[in-house]
Amino acid sequence: MIVLKGGTVVGTEQRIADVAVDAERVVAIGSVDVGPQDQVIDCSGAWVGPGLVDLHVHLREPGQEWKEDIASGSKAAAAGGFTTVVAMPNTEPPIDSGQIARYVFDRGAETGLVRVIPSGAISLGRAGAKLAHLDDLWAAGVRIFTDDGDTVADSGLLRRAMDYIAELGGIVAQHAEDPGLAGRGHMHEGAVSSRLGMIGLPSMAETIIVERDIRLVELTGCRYHVQHVSARQTLDVIRRAKEAGLPVTAEVAPHHLEFTDRLVETMNPVAKMYPPLRTKADVAALRAGLEDGMIDCVATDHAPHSAHEKDVPFEEAPRGVIGLETAAAAVNTSVGLPAVTFFERMSIAPGRLLGLETGPLAVGSVADITVFDPSQSWTPGTFVSKSANSPWIGTEITGRVRATLLGGQVTFEHKEGASE
């Protein structure tokens, strides 16, 4: 038996209690007597809640294992308090058939540190021209479909995908970025891009795609998820869709809750991600949206790149930053959600989207558990991930994952001073 001792247990309500885990399940919450054979984890001062779920990570396997692979990405996820991650399909080859999806499932299971669920491409080869093997992907266990990294720009193709995926019961997730408006933009289009002489990528490139897609949701009834919302105008569109009762959800990445396009002034490619960092007003709107639930969940968009790939002039650098190991602390620092809302946005809501058995921690729950100390400050420097392209390097953030359990097994335990 594992006993999580003396933490604030975050169920439907919060109380200080011990949590006993036996085999795969939570077997007791309350005052638990510890036997000589039991493993005890001190949780005093920490929240003990359901394991975090990330709907949006890039594990780079197959094809770009030098950046990250499923084993190293799983380790990073466990260190960040995650028990389930959804792997994006922009691998080489892309996940556009059941065979490749099964490979990712199997590699995740072999590693055993986190549930790795692949998403499937919407279009064959992510080329935006023909439908991927959607039924084959569904049969392999894929539930979320996306061409992430690219938008499905062809409205007709997206409509057919939505019709097909609605029938299966899956979710279409969109990387919303109108290619015509986005052009060759390297950063948010605004005063900063104008001053730096960099080609800008306007907020409207995102909003216009979400607006269009929601019309297609009306037409097809398909469940639709907006990936990494970055612009306040997009949030207005999502709000209208939700108020109209459409099956629309959205995620936000931790970096969009903190940084603005001013970070690009450092010229450091660690500030380069898509969608790009936007303005203070966008950050404020995203924080409010996460608090009031218009944004359903946090997803990291963990995008590992090797140091030498990022150590180039800004405009030549690849897109993306890592986020798994800093997400919980970053959200806690930027938004400061109460415990129940924190686990709702980082665990329960994304778990619900995936159809997982995720809920408030209770006796009988699957023992996917995250122990998070919301008051411990630290400064990220080194990472478990193969990559270190993080905008939080050298920035103090507050909140530390103390332990992660997956199906009753400890997959991560923070040793003081071990990883900074």
Add this chain to the structure above:
Amino acid sequence: MSLLTIEGLPAAEISRLLDLADGFVEVLDRPVPKVPALQGRTIGMLFYEVSTRTRMSFERAAKALSADTMTFSPSGSSVSKGESLKDTALTVGSMGPDLFVVRHASTGAPWRVAEWTGLPVINAGDGAHQHPTQALLDCLTVRQHFGKVDGLRVAIVGDIRHSRVARSTAQAMATMGASVRFIAPRTLLPFDVEGWPVETTCDFDGAIDDLDVVYMLRIQQERGGGDVFPSIGEYVNRFGLTRRRADRLPEHTMVLHPGPMNRGVEIDPAVADGPRSLVTKQVANGVAVRMAVLLDQLSGSEKT
């Protein structure tokens, strides 16, 4: 110390550099236009973009100060074998230059070279961002002609959006007290000039009567400037400095252009070569300004 941007450089500092450059104009007029000020020093030139005048101007300036130069250009070099900017900068840096002059198509590249090598860097143009020595030579040229920059009305006309010259020269001239106006079609104006010391307009004809300096820019097709208006004919009609427009300028108004010029597009050949043109003066002043900046960067620092 590096010279990466003109942004934030105070008027007194710009004036000091211009005064220094004025002295070198005189040096360059001597029968033997050479001084020993930087003897034994080596300037590393990293030119990642095609360049004629800026590269030659820096080389001429270095040699007039008796410095040695090492020039790197990517064609036929290790870059074609896949070497990164960082590795090239570190490699050339290991050969002992005292300073780098960097031109690169990406914004911020000179900042990165300074960070990687720890050497002073002069930005000789990064993307559409900055070109500080161009800004200084433009100020010098205007100051020589009018005796001042303060109070002059300057219009920069053409592809502002893709122009590092516009970004730098507007900033420098405004710091020196000029009032600066950008004139271009909306598709070639910067998206947002909030906080810039400039006005913007799309009406060249409406602005023409009250200008002291007209600074014409080339359309930078290579940076995407070419596909944002319907035709060259339309562009010339609205934004070209044609003879008809030049005739409408006040008598004292002077014309500048950073080169290379597209004659018959942004500027009529007769205007480019006419009595209002300060274009060749700009090129000559470029050498003096670069001498001033090189000396300023390296004086006081010991060879390490």
